[in-house]
Amino acid sequence: MPSAPLFRFGVIADPQxxxxxPNLTLNRYPAxxxxxxxxxxxxxxxxxxxxxxxxxxxxxxxxxxxxxxLPVYEASRHRKHFLLGNHDFAVAPTHLGTVPARVGMSxxxxxxxxxxxxxxxxxxxxxSVFAPPEGDSRRQEAKDLMKALExxxxxxxxxxxxxxxxxxxxxxxxxxxxxxxAGEKVIVMNHYPIFPENGHNxxxxxxxxxLLAEHDHVVAYLNGHNHAGNFGVSDGTYFVNFKGMVxxxxxxxxxxxxxxxxxxxxxxxxxxxxxxxxxx
Numbered sequence: 654m655p656s657a658p659l660f661r662f663g664v665i666a667d668p669q670x671x672x673x674x675p676n677l678t679l680n681r682y683p684a685x686x687x688x689x690x691x692x693x694x695x696x697x698x699x700x701x702x703x704x705x706x707x708x709x710x711x712x713x714x715x716x717x718x719x720x721x722x723l724p725v726y727e728a729s730r731h732r733k734h735f736l737l738g739n740h741d742f743a744v745a746p747t748h749l750g751t752v753p754a755r756v757g758m759s760x761x762x763x764x765x766x767x768x769x770x771x772x773x774x775x776x777x778x779x780x781s782v783f784a785p786p787e788g789d790s791r792r793q794e795a796k797d798l799m800k801a802l803e804x805x806x807x808x809x810x811x812x813x814x815x816x817x818x819x820x821x822x823x824x825x826x827x828x829x830x831x832x833x834x835a836g837e838k839v840i841v842m843n844h845y846p847i848f849p850e851n852g853h854n855x856x857x858x859x860x861x862x863x864l865l866a867e868h869d870h871v872v873a874y875l876n877g878h879n880h881a882g883n884f885g886v887s888d889g890t891y892f893v894n895f896k897g898m899v900x901x902x903x904x905x906x907x908x909x910x911x912x913x914x915x916x917x918x919x920x921x922x923x924x925x926x927x928x929x930x931x932x933x
Contacts (some may be wrong), residue, residue, distance in 0.1 A: 705734070742778060762774055779815065
């Protein structure tokens with residue numbers, strides 16, 4: 654008989670709210686996300702969840718969009734965790750430095766432990782052409798990464814992608830070792846995918862993938878950003894790209910993940926795929 658879950662948590666990717674007309678080319682309906690998010694909160698409230706995480710792109714653009722969407726999260730009876738995405742920085746330059754604080758984050762990257770699991774939330778926007786303030790050297794660093802990827806013929810040297818810097822990379826490496834020493838399994842979360850190869854992958858996806866491959870206790874990597882969704886397995890780690898909530902006029906996408914001793918059970922709602930991922 655399958656073991657009962659140790660705990661469950663809710664996942665939302667890319668609500669990307671703004672009071673804007675639909676983008677019919679991309680099939681995105683940013684104004685509809687308030688209603689979709691309300692429905693997701695109602696569904697989550699019917700379950701006993703440890704937390705609900707939003708994997709970035711809370712808004713599509715404009716600072717005032719936070720004023721409309723963040724109150725919808727207040728209906729949740731569960732603990733809330735946020736990650737930030739590229740669209741969360743599509744705000745006036747004066748607001749760039751305070752985006753994490755606006756959504757209640759004391760740091761743009763962080764970790765927490767729960768029932769033998771370590772969750773590591775990354776800030777994939779750290780090196781990018783949109784999140785650092787104008788004139789910051791990290792913008793040039795992002796351009797250099799993009800150029801190198803373009804020369805190498807890679808798909809992901811795009812201005813909508815970002816990377817983590819050396820300090821955050823070292824922090825991640827230390828947290829992975831710390832979790833190993835504590836006997837914890839690890840789930841890494843980021844806005845940006847790193848596997849399979851895709852035009853939405855982080856600018857330094859190869860470096861991150863190589864680091865995770867060194868650690869057999871990393872069971873899963875969860876992300877958004879690529880609204881179509883994606884899935885892959887590399888070196889025993891599952892890479893799950895959740896679908897974008899903002900896409901389509903009348904369907905939503907979100908999930909509940911049940912963490913069990915021997916497996917992760919992903920229950921998809923709307924367009925999200927349900928999966929059973931056996932743990933080694």
